[in-house]
Amino acid sequence: MTYWLPAILSLLSLSGLIVGAKKKPEKSIKGDQHISRLLGFSSGLILYTAMGEALPIVAEQNRMLYFFVFFMGMLLNFGLSHLMPDAYDPHEGANAPKEEGRKTILSLSYHSLQETLIVFGMGLYSVPAAVLMALAAFFHHIPEGRGVNRRDALLATILSGAISLLAICLVCFLIGCQDLSLFISLCSGMAVCMTLDELLPAARRYGQHHTMIGGMIGGMMLASFLILFAPIIL
Amino acid sequence: MPNTVVAFLLSLIAGLSTGVGGLMGIFTKRNNDKFLTFALGLSAGVMIFISFVELLPESIALLKGDGPGGWASGVKTMLGFFGGMGLIALIDVLVPESENPHEAANWDRVADIKKGSPEEKQHKAKLHRTGVMTAIAIVAHNFPEGMATFVSAMRDPHLALPIVIAIAIHNIPEGIAVAAPICFATGNRWKGLGLAFLSGLAEPVGALLAWLVLAPFLSDTLYGILYAAIAGIMIYISFDELLPSAEKYKMHHLSIFGVAVGMAIMALSLALLK
Numbered sequence: 013m014t015y016w017l018p019a020i021l022s023l024l025s026l027s028g029l030i031v032g033a034k035k036k037p038e039k040s041i042k043g044d045q046h047i048s049r050l051l052g053f054s055s056g057l058i059l060y061t062a063m064g065e066a067l068p069i070v071a072e073q074n075r076m077l078y079f080f081v082f083f084m085g086m087l088l089n090f091g092l093s094h095l096m097p098d099a100y101d102p103h104e105g106a107n108a109p110k111e112e113g114r115k116t117i118l119s120l121s122y123h124s125l126q127e128t129l130i131v132f133g134m135g136l137y138s139v140p141a142a143v144l145m146a147l148a149a150f151f152h153h154i155p156e157g158r159g160v161n162r163r164d165a166l167l168a169t170i171l172s173g174a175i176s177l178l179a180i181c182l183v184c185f186l187i188g189c190q191d192l193s194l195f196i197s198l199c200s201g202m203a204v205c206m207t208l209d210e211l212l213p214a215a216r217r218y219g220q221h222h223t224m225i226g227g228m229i230g231g232m233m234l235a236s237f238l239i240l241f242a243p244i245i246l
Numbered sequence: 247m248p249n250t251v252v253a254f255l256l257s258l259i260a261g262l263s264t265g266v267g268g269l270m271g272i273f274t275k276r277n278n279d280k281f282l283t284f285a286l287g288l289s290a291g292v293m294i295f296i297s298f299v300e301l302l303p304e305s306i307a308l309l310k311g312d313g314p315g316g317w318a319s320g321v322k323t324m325l326g327f328f329g330g331m332g333l334i335a336l337i338d339v340l341v342p343e344s345e346n347p348h349e350a351a352n353w354d355r356v357a358d359i360k361k362g363s364p365e366e367k368q369h370k371a372k373l374h375r376t377g378v379m380t381a382i383a384i385v386a387h388n389f390p391e392g393m394a395t396f397v398s399a400m401r402d403p404h405l406a407l408p409i410v411i412a413i414a415i416h417n418i419p420e421g422i423a424v425a426a427p428i429c430f431a432t433g434n435r436w437k438g439l440g441l442a443f444l445s446g447l448a449e450p451v452g453a454l455l456a457w458l459v460l461a462p463f464l465s466d467t468l469y470g471i472l473y474a475a476i477a478g479i480m481i482y483i484s485f486d487e488l489l490p491s492a493e494k495y496k497m498h499h500l501s502i503f504g505v506a507v508g509m510a511i512m513a514l515s516l517a518l519l520k
Binding site for chain 1: 294295298299300302317320321325327331346390400414481482485486490493498502505506509513514516517
């Protein structure tokens with residue numbers, strides 16, 4: 013598996029921020045239900061790809077080690093996410109107009125950097141995983157962009173894209189031709205923690221519970237379908 | 247000991263844990279929110295991990311080579327997985343939310359109402375009804391769980407053990423949900439406890455049903471489909487019921503900690519068993 017496709021897809025997924033910034037931050041029940049569905053959909057994609065597909069396969073060789081790395085990934089994501097105060101967390105109150113300027117750009121960039129790395133890491137597993145994770149990240153960046161002006165969203169996209177590119181290059185340099193499984197396991201843990209700790213609670217806040225569940229099951233269905241039929245299609 | 251006996255014993259243990267919850271429900275004065283949050287999160291973590299990391303791959307492995315092309319096994323797994331979700335979703339739709347065993351109840355608020363007032367009588371009557379309806383709902387929930395435990399234990403008791411642990415842990419709050427309202431409504435602890443135990447017995451009854459109906463047809467194909475269905479059921483219960491119930495007490499990080507601990511327990515047991 014080359015590095016190019018997951019790297020490109022992970023950077024492209026950032027465009028969800030710009031798409032979200034085009035939406036007017038009007039509070040409406042219908043709008044909130046859409047956000048809930050989108051976040052639920054992203055969650056379903058991520059959970060199925062990370063836990064249902066990637067983790068069991070990579071961990072076959074040495075369960076103890078890979079499960080340990082998985083939980084380290086969860087811990088890492090939890091720690092990194094909680095370094096940022098809730099006031100700047102893009103999953104909190106996406107519909108409220110955000111304070112313009114540097115703080116918003118930096119908080120969005122910091123948040124998106126983690127997600128881009130997760131998408132890249134998971135994407136190293138397989139082509140379907142790369143596509144699914146990029147889709148999940150794209151969809152869940154959309155609500156994050158709401159309430160942000162387009163200029164800030166564009167700057168945040170460029171900044172996190174640039175830092176992500178550097179980080180991806182560093183990861184590629186460090187991993188090189190080494191076994192990618194440990195890195196994939198780490199990213200699976202980060203992805204699962206992000207989903208459980210941030211995406212699902214955010215999805216519940218915006219919409220009715222069963223809207224979120226419906227979105228999540230839809231995401232799992234798409235993930236299972238693509239993973240199953242991608243070898244035939246490709 | 248033959249697998250059938252082990253399977254029945256395991257489903258009995260899972261069912262009896264409802265009674266353990268009942269015991270807790272009648273001897274605690276107030277809801278222990280922290281414990282419930284952690285227990286629900288732990289149960290969800292156990293179920294999510296075992297479903298994705300063990301049951302689904304096991305299902306695919308069992309179904310592989312069955313039918314033309316390797317993708318046929320994947321299709322059957324998918325159908326089993328989402329079919330299981332659909333089944334439990336249907337049960338959920340048929341059970342009113344107010345009687346859902348995983349919904350947090352206000353049974354302990356009766357202590358705040360003035361004694362002897364018409365409001366107290368009304369509240370107690372409502373609590374009694376809640377307790378009975380919850381017991382019926384739990385019976386409906388426990389049937390597929392008992393069948394799931396039995397089927398998985400018949401093939402591989404080692405695989406069934408984590409499933410039983412997950413089901414047992416999540417049955418404890420269910421037992422509380424039955425016993426406590428009855429206890430508060432009637433003033434009779436043993437009535438509440440008895441009803442909790444009885445509703446838990448739906449698990450071994452479900453196991454018996456599985457043995458009578460499914461046993462003659464058990465094969466790798468059926469096991470594979472059932473494993474996928476069980477995974478779907480557990481995933482749905484975790485995200486539709488357990489996690490939202492854990493979050494209701496507004497201790498989000500404690501519930502996530504419970505999830506992580508549940509996953510870690512399962513990861514360790516799977517790593518050690520294989």
